Amino acid sequence: MDLEIELRVDGTEHRLTVDTRTTLLDALRERLGNTSPKKGCDHGQCGACTLLLGGRRILGCLALAVAHQGADIVTSAGLADGELHPLQRSFIAHDAFQCGYCTPGQIVSAAGMLREAREGWPSAVSKDPGAVDVVLDDEEIAERMSGNLCRCAAYANIVPAIAEVAHR
Amino acid sequence: MRPFRYERADEVSAAVTTLVREPEAAYLAGGTNLVDLMRLEVMTPEVLIDVRRLTSDRIEELPDGGLRIGAAVTGSDLAADLRVRRRYPVLSQALLSGASGQLRNLATTGGNLLQRTRCPYFQNVTTPCNKRAPGSGCSALEGYQRDMAILGASPACVATHPSDMAVALAALDAVVTVAGPDAERRIPLTELHRLPDTTPERDTVLERGELITGVELPPPHGAARSRYRKVRDRASYAFALVSVAVALEVADGSVRDVRIALGGVAHKPWRAATAEAVLRGAPATRESFMDAAAAELSAARPLPGNAFKVPLARNTMVSTLLELLEEAR
């Protein structure tokens, strides 16, 4: 079954007809030519496909495009607004990748994570579940970023790259 | 993935009617479990009824001091809600220990309760599995057993229920509200999921077409402190080997009230009623906690590949109770 949907991707409106089986990840990569989000596992297990949906980080590989008609989506490519996003610059400065395949997902996820922390969301390692101020130490960053795997194991540089932006 | 039709219902009754009428229809919420199972062709619905906008995405105060959680509330919104964090910390902690930030932003309360087992044979259509294909046999009996049940299993199926949230809700005496073809009904969370017995294809007591509309939490118990502890093969982003949800109230050195539920050990969130009975009124000491855990686990029937779960469950129960006792001092 085909359905016509609208998506706003990195600030540009698109109208397209998709098979109901199409995920947001496939709609972006295969239909709109936006290959910034990556397909790592296609089962929700790696985070390479992370997108911002209405400002919140989600997995493009488990979200059906038809279920998110009219959605406002931002990819890592869209975070760069004329110049690189602070997270992108920090990843480069800290050498926070090797092959780079997980990187767009890491950066989008970090952007969503920083917003969650600003809103006072707790994590599984937060000591006081009732506290409204989040202090993003390395343990907190690692826990909050645990949905993004890096096959090259660049974690030792990813955490400091995010910490630098978080502590600004 | 097999082709399917996608629909959105405007009313609960219309959604229920469609599901009753079309045997190959299924509800879709966040999709984080269903889309994956459809890709694996474990589930092959011909129609998806999107119910996210059909059920509430709000958390509301109940007159008795409890909370009502709409079925469409996401895991992240529920875990971050200040009322939940302060009155029911065990629930917030359970949610935050499950899945990842990205998944919790999509996953809903209704979908979380009805997620299917992570048994690898259930997810692999080339292997026998009584839950997926009734009568085909259970591959886990002679296979991979690390994640399997130690309590309440049957020769037909030894799978575990994977939800963390449901374990906390079981300890909190939550009630699930359901809309069906005939009327609304209320199901205590501890009675929503079934033991496998001879019909493991049925995870819950829900009838065809029944839609979860929300979950109600009774007022928090007096001075009870609560906590969720999850043990797994990696530090984060993994399902539980064993988990424990505990609410403990101590007065004058004795256990005044206690609620304990276990995850990762059974086909359903396992309310540890035997341990609770041993503890109520007993001195709040390590010895009582050990006795209670041993009494609960005397019913355990582990498989060769998961015998480690018996001491793991015992120790996790005891240490979580001790932590709460320490805090209460």
Ligand SMILES: Cc1cc2nc3c(=O)[nH]c(=O)nc-3n(C[C@H](O)[C@H](O)[C@H](O)COP(=O)(O)OP(=O)(O)OC[C@H]3O[C@@H](n4cnc5c(N)ncnc54)[C@H](O)[C@@H]3O)c2cc1C
């Ligand atoms: C990699 C990975 C790791 C995970 N780790 C964990 C973990 O550690 N702990 C944990 O608890 N969970 C974990 N999860 C599972 C996750 O919590 C569930 O996938 C999620 O909660 C399902 O919610 P959903 O809204 O996406 O449901 P969907 O996938 O949309 O639906 C799930 C099922 O519920 C039915 N359904 C949905 N809503 C309703 C309703 N209102 N009424 C009746 N039926 C309904 C659907 O028909 C479907 O059968 C993990 C998932 C992934 C992919």
Ligand code: SF4
């Ligand atoms: S344990 Fe249950 S789900 Fe797993 S193979 Fe056996 S019957 Fe299937």
Ligand code: FES
């Ligand atoms: S491709 Fe989506 S999580 Fe791996």
Ligand code: FES
């Ligand atoms: S940089 Fe290679 S997977 Fe992360």
